[in-house]
Amino acid sequence: MKKLACSYRIKRFYQTGTKNRYMKLFLLSFSLVLCLSSCWSQRDISSLSIVIGTALDATDNPEELSLTAQVVKPTEIGSNSGGESSSGGGQAYVNITQSANSMLPSVRAMTHSQSRKLYFAHNEILIFSDELAKTNILDPMDPFTRDYETRMDVQMMISRGKAAEILDQNNELEKLPALYISGMIKNQKYNSETVIVTLRDFLIATLSESAAPIAPIIEIFEEDDGNKLLRLDGTAVFQDGKMIGELDQKETKGLLFVLNQSSAGVNTLETPAGQVVLETLSTKTKLVPVLAEDGNIRMKVQIKENVILQSNETREDMTTLENIKMLEELLAETTRASIDAAVKKAHLLSADIFKFGEAIYIKYPKIWKEMKDQWDVKFSEVGVDVEIDTHVHASGGLTKPILPGGYS
């Protein structure tokens, strides 16, 4: 009986054209298997070296540059920290260095000595040594922008000394130095003393007719006990694709105020009664170019700063109206001093790090067209007027300082 039913089904299968449909389905599935597995351009994860940090250094040969790529060792990521894992490897990364006459040849040259191909899609940071940055930074940057594998949101920085050494600086918190540095960069918004620059920001500033590109500086800092630490310190300033100078931390703070990128931070003020610390809640800056009667352009920098009283190390009640006013004035003075320092340095370098040129172009396009060719010279002649409006919002959880013996 069963056999009969079966043969009937087969008969029907052939009769009603179901076979044809099955054939079609089979062919479709087969072609899907071929297409969706994308065998042609496949890249197995086991054949890739995932790069998470890149460092570029100058070499003794001026025609060459040295590329160091930090590659993740996946097997070590899950092992115990401290580099003494049971698998015996230790470090969770490998730094591969190769010199060649350009960026791409050095990446390709690595295939001579490596079992896996470098894969840059997960690259987080890009460090240039100051030596290389002072000669030429744009040429090695081009392939990082042109190639579709790399991304323009990678964090950019300049190292004091060898860039490769920065990538080799171990730390106790993170297994991968590149991730440590990228985390460090993300933290900088809480102090507003270091610029945060992605490759995209740098390229936009490079393409601008007036603005001078900037990038944070990273260095290895030795503590008194000989312990070495990484530290972000200051800002590198560029002109025509070359590093031409540096800003220190105070000048960088002033620069961030003018650029409207100062989001948070602490301000330590020395009052006659002692030390008071204010924390910045928000800052808003407006750049207004003003055409003076003599035909010269002055820049008006209007800053609104909102702070709260974070720490009162005096014996005085700082929440009285007079004291609040005094604190606001002192804060405005400190901010003004940092901006003045930044303006002075920028004038000295003749580098428009504040994007004054762009503000002028937007407001006075005709005047800008006349002055843009001599902007290098004219920039140093632009006067800067700073208007600061500070406001102490609150005094935190305490109204008065804690005094021994109380207020009886």
Add this chain to the structure above:
Amino acid sequence: MKLERDSISPNQFMFSIICFMHAIVLRSGFIISITRQDSWIMSITGFIFSLLPLGVYVALMKNYPNKNLIEINQAVFGKIVGNLISLFYLFFFLSLAALNTHDLGHFVLSYMLPETPVAIIVLFFLGACFYSLKKGVKNIMHLSTLIAFVTLIAMIINSVLIAKDTHFEFIFPLLQLEPEKYVQGTVSIGAVVMGEVLVFTMLTPMLKNGKKVGKSLFFGMLISTFSSVVVMIRNILTLGPLVTVVTLPTFESIRNVSLADIFTRLESIYAILLVILFVVRVSILIYVSVLAMTQIFSKESPIVPELAYENSPREKKKHQNQPPFLLLTTALTFFYSLIVFESPIENSHWGATVAPFFSLTFELLLPAITLVAAIFRKIVSKKKEVNA
């Protein structure tokens, strides 16, 4: 292949225009390299410019209701001369199909499958177009409503997600370039992007309500203009001066989306949408080429009312499944797309220099000649009537 009359609603017609336009609007890099931060204004002026050819098409369709471009040519110039002129249109439609296939092929090649031969990519892509056309162009038109909505929603979501990385000052100052650049930008958008709506004058007999053709064309173009303005402004605000140097501004702009390390690498969504939009676009172009070819070379008009098949579904199915020139045209598009340009660099040079003139010949000059001839014919026939 039979084309069913009265099978598409004016709204579906409008959404298929939006899909058709979107495919090119998303890739407006060559305009941005000319007019920089003012390119979004060019979208608007380009739209206004394209109202001129649109006016010609609407006037033609009013004079010859329920007829498509080829039929109008035959009616105005007679069978032989009309068909000769129609051959130019056929060349234009085929060229557009090949150019767009080539564009898509090289997009997939450079961003997704760098080692795959372009012929394989194009083959699979045209396979999808062929399959969907075999099932009937009507289905593509129906589906385009959904695709247009998905595209518009994706565009809005991408714009919202990138909002925190935009710099409003990048759009300023306005209109500071040389005037001739604005003329070039306007004509480029008007001719190369908007003017291609000419393709839809081939499909007008499919509309349920033939009187609303002009309205559908106008609103389809208007919504496309609106979305292209949004996309261009977004690209300019995120990329600033970089927008003029990157190959695909929209792609690079979406690559920058990074929200809380969760919403990242959204460009893959854009890439998938672009491929779907190109399937719709190239399918319509191939269909229009097939239709033109059939109308030029066959004695009978292939356009029949849907009702003609009402009593014989089998006959209807037979006709739908046996389009005479479909396979031939798809194969032609395949080979044409492979040889049309040597490289994307040559392609973008052509797009910025020759393309507007190439397109305007077919989009404005030829229809205008037809319109003038049609009006002349009418006047002559009226005079004859009066004399008689």
